[in-house]
C-alpha cells in the first residue's frame with residue numbers, strides 16, 4: 001500500500017481560513033449576555049449583568065422585523081416548561097403509568113383512531129403510550145408553543161434561525177416551479193429551478209457522453225466529496241435507490257461513490273479501482289471551508305492532475321456550494337458550480353444541488369425530481385393537515401411526549417429494508433444537530449433536556465444486535481418502517497413464505513413483542529422452568545410507531561425524508577429551541593486547529609516533544625506518544641516546492657531530498 005504526499009496548490013487558501021468561530025452566547029442570558037454574531041455591532045457587552053427581559057428588549061430592538069416577529073412568538077411562551085399546559089402533561093404521566101399497552105391495544109376503537117394515512121403512507125400510533133387525553137394535552141401544548149404559527153413562519157421565509165438571522169426554507173427546494181416562496185421579499189423558487197435546470201442540462205450531457213474528460217472519454221464514475229449534511233443525505237437517498245428497479249435501470253454502467261472522512265483510508269477506498277480519465281469529482285460544501293472536505297478535495301485534485309495534468313480540473317471537477325468565490329479560488333470554473341443559499345441548512349440540504357446533482361448524475365434528473373416531488377408531497381400535508389391527522393406533527397408530538405415527559409431519551413429508527421440502511425445515520429445528524437440544544441431561542445438555559453439520541457439499523461440485522469436491550473433493558477421508543485412491496489422479489493419454491501414476507505413477519509412481530517411483552521403466567525403455561533422465568537419475562541409496555549409504505553421508490557424516499565425533517569422541526573418548535581443552528585459543533589473545530597498547529601510545528605521542526613504548556617497533561621502525553629510513533633512523517637519546510645510523490649508507507653517519509 002502506498003500513500004501519496006500532496007503539494008499545496010497555488011490557488012489554495014491558507015489552511016482553515018474560515019471565519020473565526022466564536023460560539024454565540026445567549027442573547028438573553030442574564031450573566032453572559034453578549035453580541036449576537038448575526039448582527040455585528042448591535043449586541044450587549046460581554047459579561048454585562050442584565051435581566052433576561054432587558055436583554056431581550058435590547059436584542060429585539062436591534063433585530064430585523066422578521067426576527068422580531070419570531071421573538072414575539074416566543075415572548076409569550078418562554079419557557080414552555082413553566083406553562084400550565086406543560087404541567088398538565090407532567091401530571092398526566094401518573095395516569096399513563098397506570099396503563100399498559102397490552103390493555104390499551106385491546107381497545108380496537110382506540111387503535112382505529114390512532115391510524116393515520118397520507119397518500120399511501122400509513123402511520124400506526126396505537127403502540128404509543130398515549131390515550132385520547134394524552135393527545136388532547138399535547139395539542140394544547142402545541143397551541144401554547146404556537147406550533148402552527150412557527151410552521152407558517154418557516155414556510156413564509158421568516159428568519160426563524162435567529163442566531164444566524166436566516167430563513168429556513170429547505171421546503172422551497174422541492175416546491176413546484178410555479179410556487180411562490182419568499183425569503184427577504186424575494187421569491188426564491190425561480191432561483192431554485194434555475195439551478196435544477198442547470199443540473200438537468202449538465203447531468204444529461206455527462207450521462208450521454210457529450211461532456212468528455214481530458215482524454216476524450218465519457219465520465220462514468222462520480223466521487224462526491226463532502227461531510228455531514230453534504231454527505232449523509234445524498235448517501236441515504238443513493239442507498240435507497242440502488243436496488244429500485246426503475247432507478248437502477250437508469251444507473252447501468254455508472255458508479256456513485258462518496259468521500260467524507262478526512263481519514264486517508266477513506267480516500268483510498270473511495271478511489272480504489274477508479275480511473276482518473278473516467279471520473280468526475282463533485283466537491284460538496286456549503287461553506288467551502290470545511291477542513292476535512294477541503295483537504296480531501298485537494299487530495300483528489302492531485303490524484304487527478306498527477307495523471308491528467310492541471311487543465312483536467314476544468315473537465316473533471318465541479319462544485320456545489322453557497323460560496324462561489326471560494327469555489328473559484330480553488331480552481332473550479334464557476335460555470336461548473338451549482339449554487340445553493342444560506343437559507344438551506346447543511347443537514348437540510350439534500351434536496352438542493354448537494355443531493356440532486358450526484359443523484360441526477362447517477363440516476364438521471366427524472367429520478368431525482370421524483371424524490372423532490374415525494375418530499376414536497378409530505379411538506380404539503382405537514383403544512384395543511386389538521387394536527388389531529390398530521391403525521392409529521394403526530395410523530396413530533398409523540399417524540400416530545402416520550403423524551404420529555406416519559407423520560408425515554410432515545411429513539412431507534414428501524415427500517416425493515418436494507419435499502420434504508422443509511423436512513424438512521426442521516427437522521428442522527430438531522431435530529432441531534434438540530435435539537436441537541438441546551439438553550440431556548442431567547443438564550444435562556446433550558447430547565448429540561450431537549451433532543452433525543454437517535455440510532456438504528458435495518459431489521460432484521462438489528463434484532464441480532466441490540467434488540468435484547470430494547471426488549472428487556474432500557475426503554476427505547478422505536479420507529480418501525482415497513483414496505484408492502486420489496487424492491488426485489490424472491491420466492492423459493494417450497495418455502496413457507498417469500499423472502500420479503502419473512503422479513504415483514506419480523507416487522508409486525510417486534511412491535512407487538514415490545515408492546516405486550518411476556519408475563520410469568522404465560523411462561524408457566526408454556527412449562528418454562530421456574531429458574532428461567534425471570535430471565536424470560538418481558539415487561540412489555542415499550543412504545544413504538546409503525547410506518548407502512550407501499551414500496552421504496554424515489555418518490556417515497558422523498559416522503560420519508562420530509563416526514564423526518566418536519567417531525568424534528570415540530571419537536572424543536574415545541575421545546576422552544578432553534579433547531580437550525582449548530583454552535584456546538586464549532587468548539588471541537590477550534591480545539592482541533594490548536595492541535596493541528598502543534599503537530600505541524602513538531603513535524604516541520606523535527607521537534608520530538610511538545611512543550612508542556614500547550615495542552616493538559618493527558619493530551620500532551622497522548623500526543624507525544626503519537627508523534628514519536630512509527631507513522632512519523634517529516635514535512636518539508638512550507639517554502640519547499642513539493643511534487644506529488646508517492647511515499648513508501650513503511651517509512652512513511654517523502655523522498656530524502658525533501659527532508
Ligand SMILES: O=P(O)(O)OC[C@H]1O[C@](O)(CO)[C@@H](O)[C@@H]1O
Pocket residue numbers: 226227228229230284285286287288289290293346347433582585
Ligand atoms: O457543507 P459544509 O459547509 O462543508 O459543512 C458540512 C457540515 O458541517 C457542519 O457544519 C457541522 O457538522 C454541518 O452542519 C454541515 O452539514
